[in-house]
Amino acid sequence: MILYLLAVLLAFTSGIPGLWLRRRGGEAAAVLMGLAALLGIVAALRVLLGGASWVVGLPALPMSATGGLAFDAIAAWFAIPVFLLSAGGALYAVGYWDERHGNVRLLRVVFGLAAGSLALLVAAAHVLTFILAWEGMAVSAFVLVMAEDRQPETRRAGWIYLISTHTGTLCLIAAFSLLMPFTGHGRLDLLPAGFASSSRGTLTFVLFLLAFGLKAGIMPLHFWLPPAHAAAPSHVSALMSGVLIKMGILGLIRLVSWVPDPPPWWGGLFLGLGALSGLLGVAFALGQHDLKRLLAYHSIENIGIILLGLGLGTLGKAAGHPVMMALGFGGALLHVLNHSLFKGLLFLSAGAVVRATGGRNMDRMGGLGRAMPWTSGAFLVGAWAIVGLPPLNGFISEWMIYLGAFRGFTLFRWPWTAGVVTALALIGALALACFAKAFGAVFLGEPRTPTAARALEAPLSLRVPMAVLALACAFIGLAPVLIAPALGRAVAVLGPGTAQTDLARLAHLSSLTAWATPMLLLAGLLWAWARPGKAPRDRPTWDCGYARPGARMQYTASSFAQGLVGGLRWILWPKVHGGRVQGLFPAGAQYGSHVPDPVLDRFADPLLRLVARGAALLRILQGGQLSVYLLYVLLTLLTLLIWMVA
Amino acid sequence: MPDALLTRILHLLMHLLTVVLLAPLIPGLITKVKARMAGRVGPPVFQLYYDLAKLARKQAVYSRTTTWVFLLGPVGTVAAMLAASLLVPFGHTPAPVAFEGDVILFAYLLGLSRFLTVLSALDTGSSFEGMGAAREVAFAALAEPALFLGFAALAKVSGSTSLTLMLGSLGVGSGAVTAPLILIIAGWSIVYLAENSRIPVDDPTTHLELTMIHEVMVLDHSGRPFALVLYGASLKLLVLSALLLDLMLPKAAHAWQDWARFFVGLGGLAGVVGLVESATARFQMTHVPRFLVAGILASAFAFLLLLV
Numbered sequence: 001m002i003l004y005l006l007a008v009l010l011a012f013t014s015g016i017p018g019l020w021l022r023r024r025g026g027e028a029a030a031v032l033m034g035l036a037a038l039l040g041i042v043a044a045l046r047v048l049l050g051g052a053s054w055v056v057g058l059p060a061l062p063m064s065a066t067g068g069l070a071f072d073a074i075a076a077w078f079a080i081p082v083f084l085l086s087a088g089g090a091l092y093a094v095g096y097w098d099e100r101h102g103n104v105r106l107l108r109v110v111f112g113l114a115a116g117s118l119a120l121l122v123a124a125a126h127v128l129t130f131i132l133a134w135e136g137m138a139v140s141a142f143v144l145v146m147a148e149d150r151q152p153e154t155r156r157a158g159w160i161y162l163i164s165t166h167t168g169t170l171c172l173i174a175a176f177s178l179l180m181p182f183t184g185h186g187r188l189d190l191l192p193a194g195f196a197s198s199s200r201g202t203l204t205f206v207l208f209l210l211a212f213g214l215k216a217g218i219m220p221l222h223f224w225l226p227p228a229h230a231a232a233p234s235h236v237s238a239l240m241s242g243v244l245i246k247m248g249i250l251g252l253i254r255l256v257s258w259v260p261d262p263p264p265w266w267g268g269l270f271l272g273l274g275a276l277s278g279l280l281g282v283a284f285a286l287g288q289h290d291l292k293r294l295l296a297y298h299s300i301e302n303i304g305i306i307l308l309g310l311g312l313g314t315l316g317k318a319a320g321h322p323v324m325m326a327l328g329f330g331g332a333l334l335h336v337l338n339h340s341l342f343k344g345l346l347f348l349s350a351g352a353v354v355r356a357t358g359g360r361n362m363d364r365m366g367g368l369g370r371a372m373p374w375t376s377g378a379f380l381v382g383a384w385a386i387v388g389l390p391p392l393n394g395f396i397s398e399w400m401i402y403l404g405a406f407r408g409f410t411l412f413r414w415p416w417t418a419g420v421v422t423a424l425a426l427i428g429a430l431a432l433a434c435f436a437k438a439f440g441a442v443f444l445g446e447p448r449t450p451t452a453a454r455a456l457e458a459p460l461s462l463r464v465p466m467a468v469l470a471l472a473c474a475f476i477g478l479a480p481v482l483i484a485p486a487l488g489r490a491v492a493v494l495g496p497g498t499a500q501t502d503l504a505r506l507a508h509l510s511s512l513t514a515w516a517t518p519m520l521l522l523a524g525l526l527w528a529w530a531r532p533g534k535a536p537r538d539r540p541t542w543d544c545g546y547a548r549p550g551a552r553m554q555y556t557a558s559s560f561a562q563g564l565v566g567g568l569r570w571i572l573w574p575k576v577h578g579g580r581v582q583g584l585f586p587a588g589a590q591y592g593s594h595v596p597d598p599v600l601d602r603f604a605d606p607l608l609r610l611v612a613r614g615a616a617l618l619r620i621l622q623g624g625q626l627s628v629y630l631l632y633v634l635l636t637l638l639t640l641l642i643w644m645v646a
Numbered sequence: 647m648p649d650a651l652l653t654r655i656l657h658l659l660m661h662l663l664t665v666v667l668l669a670p671l672i673p674g675l676i677t678k679v680k681a682r683m684a685g686r687v688g689p690p691v692f693q694l695y696y697d698l699a700k701l702a703r704k705q706a707v708y709s710r711t712t713t714w715v716f717l718l719g720p721v722g723t724v725a726a727m728l729a730a731s732l733l734v735p736f737g738h739t740p741a742p743v744a745f746e747g748d749v750i751l752f753a754y755l756l757g758l759s760r761f762l763t764v765l766s767a768l769d770t771g772s773s774f775e776g777m778g779a780a781r782e783v784a785f786a787a788l789a790e791p792a793l794f795l796g797f798a799a800l801a802k803v804s805g806s807t808s809l810t811l812m813l814g815s816l817g818v819g820s821g822a823v824t825a826p827l828i829l830i831i832a833g834w835s836i837v838y839l840a841e842n843s844r845i846p847v848d849d850p851t852t853h854l855e856l857t858m859i860h861e862v863m864v865l866d867h868s869g870r871p872f873a874l875v876l877y878g879a880s881l882k883l884l885v886l887s888a889l890l891l892d893l894m895l896p897k898a899a900h901a902w903q904d905w906a907r908f909f910v911g912l913g914g915l916a917g918v919v920g921l922v923e924s925a926t927a928r929f930q931m932t933h934v935p936r937f938l939v940a941g942i943l944a945s946a947f948a949f950l951l952l953l954v
Contacts (some may be wrong), residue, residue: 263892264816337808367771369713380715380765389758390751402750409798415953418798423754425794426787434784436764440779445771446711456790511745515729523725530717530870532708541709541770544855555768555776567935 001054004071004079004123007040015109018071025096027107029102030087030461033115037087040119044076044083048486055125070125073489078122078243078250081340084472085242086115088465090236091349091535096355097233102147111236114140123251127186128174134172134247138165138215141244144236144508144575145228160600164224168214176266179541183425196259198265202313205266208255214249218307219277222300223600226288230360234351237292241299241347242340249306249336253517256314257494265317270311275423278304279569280598282430286437286570288597291350295343298386299428302339305398306332308420312404321412323506325495327404331502333490334483335397338385338476342394345469346382349375349632352466353442353460357451362441362557365452369443372457376443378466383435385429385473388428391516392499393476399423400507404562433564441557448551465513478508478516514629515573565595573602653901660905665731669880670694671869672916696924698873699893706869709875710931711771714917719766720871723759723878727885730755731738734888735814737899737908738862744810749797753790756841759878760786767863774855778862785847785859786940788836795945796829796830796837802952813892827947831893836941838886845923847934857931887915 005320014032018025046054053072071079090111123131138613146158167480178200179531182191195201210221217225225245229237252270256262283302288294309332316324353368354360369376385392402424408417447453457463476483484504504510508617543549565574573594579591596602674691681688712910733748736742741748755901764782767775803823840847842862855862864875871913891911898904929937 132801139724194723237890254926259945269929358805368713369715369769376713384761385759387761388754389761390754395754399747399750403747403807405799406747408800410801410805410807415949417948418795418802421794421798422791425790428757429783429787429790432761433787435763436768436779439765440768440776444713444715444765444768445776508745508747511743512751513750515751519725520729524722526721526724526874527717530721530874532706532717534708535869537708537712539707540711541711541772542864544774549773551771553773554771555773555780560768560780563780564787567784620859629727 001043001056001071003039003046004043004119005056007036007038007043007083008116010036010039010117011083012112014090014112014115015107015615017103018108021587022183025105025108026090026097027150028089028181029112030094030513031111033087035043035088036119037083037310038117040079044079045486047071047073047076048489050180050485052490064233066131068126069123071123073252073486074250074333074493075123076489077486078246079119081246081337082115082118082122083471085340085344086111086118087237088344088348088468089239090115091461092238092465093233093236093349093430093458096351097147097237098463099131101233101484102149107144107482108148110140110143110370111239114144114239114244118247121247125188127180127188128488130188131173131176132167135169137244137247138169141165141236144240145232145572147233147236148231151226152232152373153227154231157224157231157525161164161224161228161508162190164221168211170211171207171214173213174202174311175211178194178204178207178306178594188254190260191258193260195262196261202347205255206604208251209269212248212251212255213273213411214248216303217247217249217277217300218248218273219280219300220599222277222281224295225300226293226597227600229299229347230290230292234292234347237295237351238344238347241296242344245299245303246336248338249303249310252307252310253332253494256310256317260496262314264315267311267313267315267318270307270314270619271417271420272311272519274304274307274309274311275419276304277301277307278423278427279430281530282427282434283568284595284597285434286568287565287574288429290555291353291438292347292440294362294434295346295350298346298431298434299339299343301431302335302386303428304342305401305424305427306335307334307337308424309397309404311400311402312408312417313495315408315414319412320497322495322501324404326491326498326503326506328502329409329491329494330487330507331400331404332398333465333494334400334476334487335394338393338397338473341469341472341476342385342392343383345378345466345473346386348377348462348466348469349382352462353455355458355462356455357449359451360437361469364449365442365447366445366554367443367450368452370441371455374463375466377459378441378463378470379439379443381470381473383439387432387435388434389432390522391604392479393473395482396477396480396509396512398428399512403507414496430564433561437557437560440560445554446551446566447554448554479513480507484509509614514600525529572599596603657739658899659734659740661736661739664736665728665881665884667911669884670698671882672912673912675924676920680924683920683924685892694876694932698877700875701868701876702870704713705889706862706867706871709770709866711950712769712866715769716866717871719763719938720867720878722762724874724881726755726759726762726907727878727881731881731885734811734885735892736888737892737895737904737911738814738903739808739904740814744808747807749801749807753793753797754784757786757790757797758884760837760881763863765767766867770866771867772783772866774862775865778855778859781859782863785840785938787934788942789840791943792833792837795942795949796834799826799830799945799949799952800857802949813889823952826951827893828942829951830917831890832934833941833944834890834893834949837938837945838890839887839919840941841939844919844927846928847937852928857928862934864893872879884912887912891915 014029017028056069121133124133142162211222285294285297313328385394388394388398388528405417405420408414488503574595577592732743733752764779767779804812848859
């Protein structure tokens with residue numbers, strides 16, 4: 001308990017020494033955050049490996065709170081990625097962020113505040129602590145997104161984020177006040193049976209879903225996510241995508257854990273929203289040219305996959321099937337951890353690319369793999385894992401969700417879980433296309449611009465966090481048996497009755513390890529047999545007889561995705577500019593295409609513009625002349641007088 | 647029971663030998679049938695073995711654009727396909743490796759080989775290879791649901807998610823599920839043609855790079871890496887053929903009869919592919935998605951039929 005509170009304190013204050021240090025402030029923050037991570041992860045592992053969970057009361061609070069913080073297995077499960085990515089981000093910032101970009105000291109302090117709030121939030125067990133930690137996280141994340149506020153794009157992204165997160169908070173406060181009478185003095189714990197099915201329970205659920213859905217980026221509440229992730233500094237994007245949006249999932253998971261008897265339609269709704277987020281997320285990712293926006297849409301996709309697992313688990317809880325609960329909740333929780341590992345890794349390596357090339361447009365990169373072998377390796381591991389390919393960690397969690405979905409119609413007569421299987425298969429295939437596009441356009445082939453040709457490898461402080469995350473991905477992928485007991489404890493909090501089911505045996509995790517090891521050995525042997533050795537590398541790529549191929553003739557990210565984007569144009573509505581060539585001897589022409597966001601650009605933006613125009617009409621009333629205002633006062637008084645008399 | 651153990655070891659040996667040695671024969675058979683249909687003698691059935699032996703001794707040429715990613719495709723494909731081949735039962739003998747959920751692993755191993763092949767293609771920086779890679783991933787996105795819906799239907803029939811149980815106990819005429827089975831076979835035949843880049847989806851023998859899908863992705867491979875590419879492709883053909891054959895072959899009384907039927911079936915399937923390739927032209931590229939959607943629909947109807 002002390003360990004964890006100390007870790008939170010260290011995280012909160014990690015940026016403070018840097019305020020006075022003339023140099024090495026970043027290193028100081030990284031060391032403090034590293035220490036916090038060490039303590040926090042040890043505290044978390046202790047609970048996950050069977051230690052007792054603990055509760056801290058906050059007697060100073062007005063509502064005589066018992067249990068302001070409760071550190072159970074779920075809190076511990078979420079605390080691990082929080083600390084891992086905070087420490088990685090702090091170290092990464094040393095080499096990534098300097099005075100040229102913006103206020104370094106401010107960013108360090110606020111990064112610490114965000115990390116500390118996240119660490120508190122995972123353990124929050126009282127309405128007040130929950131809302132305080134939630135707001136601490138949301139506001140500090142706003143400052144972090146706004147780090148480069150000299151750019152209008154960043155300011156826009158920041159304001160959109162602030163508005164959406166506070167809309168979410170509003171819903172959250174409303175939901176908690178509905179919940180209040182059913183909790184013991186605001187303590188968040190098991191709710192009475194029957195509450196979830198009551199109309200009040202339904203209203204609470206919808207409000208929670210709005211609040212947590214906005215944070216998690218569930219379609220169609222995802223609109224703040226792509227601009228904010230693209231505009232934020234990359235270590236902040238990693239923290240946001242890796243853990244901040246997961247706090248929405250944490251909220252939903254807590255909600256399911258408080259309710260002993262969730263109605264089945266909750267699970268069905270999770271499944272529907274999950275399939276929607278997953279499919280649309282990956283489809284919109286295919287249409288992006290901006291590397292970080294692409295990754296942001298993939299976060300939406302992965303939130304969808306997590307929701308599919310959560311939905312299966314909730315259905316299992318509603319029907320009382322421990323196997324379904326174990327596979328669904330287990331897959332969802334494992335995917336939460338996995339996604340923060342590989343998405344953190346992807347954002348950090350994307351940041352290294354942005355740092356080296358000065359831009360985010362993939363069509364202006366290319367061939368970076370030779371100049372930046374470490375970064376390219378890290379990105380490949382991340383891409384491999386996020387596509388869900390064996391033998392990395394993404395496969396393990398998707399595997400569990402698949403197993404749950406298959407069980408749904410083979411054992412339990414829920415034929416529509418075949419839809420979950422199909423959705424997952426389609427998501428997987430499209431994600432594969434998208435990451436082949438991203439990795440190919442950025443790291444493979446020839447550099448498309450002089451800037452890309454001059455790129456240099458990232459410094460050590462950027463490579464170390466990437467290496468740690470990549471190793472974590474490989475560890476979970478190759479030895480999932482080792483983490484199964486910890487996962488099982490977290491699942492047991494969610495679904496009582498799953499404590500007897502052995503997750504490792506249920507999901508055949510040891511078979512996966514037993515299978516992966518010989519395949520890797522075989523691949524190593526084949527590699528040794530086929531490797532180039534001293535073969536000369538002085539030939540150009542065979543160009544099918546074309547006389548003078550240039551780097552710009554390569555397939556770009558846009559051309560790679562063009563077939564799929566064209567096939568999906570009834571969802572994506574891509575916009576095309578120019579491209580017309582006229583006359584027999586045409587002059588130079590330009591061509592561009594982009595896929596606007598369906599909610600923000602297609603719906604919210606025009607609507608808000610309309611509202612703003614309507615509001616401008618009201619401005620006539622407010623001319624700024626004192627006499628007119630006096631007239632208003634007089635008229636109001638007169639009206640009131642007449643009304644009172646009448 | 648030492649007797650049962652001995653049988654298992656024998657089956658394992660048969661399985662491994664079939665995978666490792668027999669795979670390159672199937673493309674040879676298809677080519678032979680096509681040549682005969684066209685009135686030519688054609689290359690010998692064992693041509694691919696000769697090619698592989700020759701390529702293994704040749705020095706490879708590497709483009710200066712390529713990096714270590716270039717080797718991932720060939721190596722990853724062979725490794726993934728060998729691993730996948732262990733999960734598929736041949737005929738009605740159980741697969742060497744079987745556990746609940748191996749069907750998902752199987753599908754994702756196919757995905758792994760595709761991912762790595764596509765990356766190797768993009769590593770060359772050639773626009774032709776990029777074109778092939780883009781087509782490969784786009785068509786695969788349609789083949790995947792067809793495959794998985796077929797798996798869903800079979801899981802519904804057998805109550806299992808292990809390929810050995812899903813495929814091993816079936817076979818046309820084995821029970822009341824004949825109609826869904828025929829639909830799955832139809833859907834998977836489309837997946838089979840698309841995944842193995844066969845006519846009418848792709849033409850493995852075409853000479854125009856612009857119209858290729860799979861072949862254009864491996865244009866720059868030579869020597870040993872190219873040997874791995876060819877071997878990997880033949881392994882994939884064998885593994886997916888086994889998947890289809892398991893649905894079609896009736897169960898025999900003795901294990902050795904099952905093996906014999908399986909080998910005859912492999913030859914027959916190669917013959918059918920040769921006939922299809924001789925009788926049809928390839929589709930216009932824009933028509934391929936429709937063909938693949940037909941596969942999805944067939945598998946989806948199979949699942950729906952099982953519900954009623």
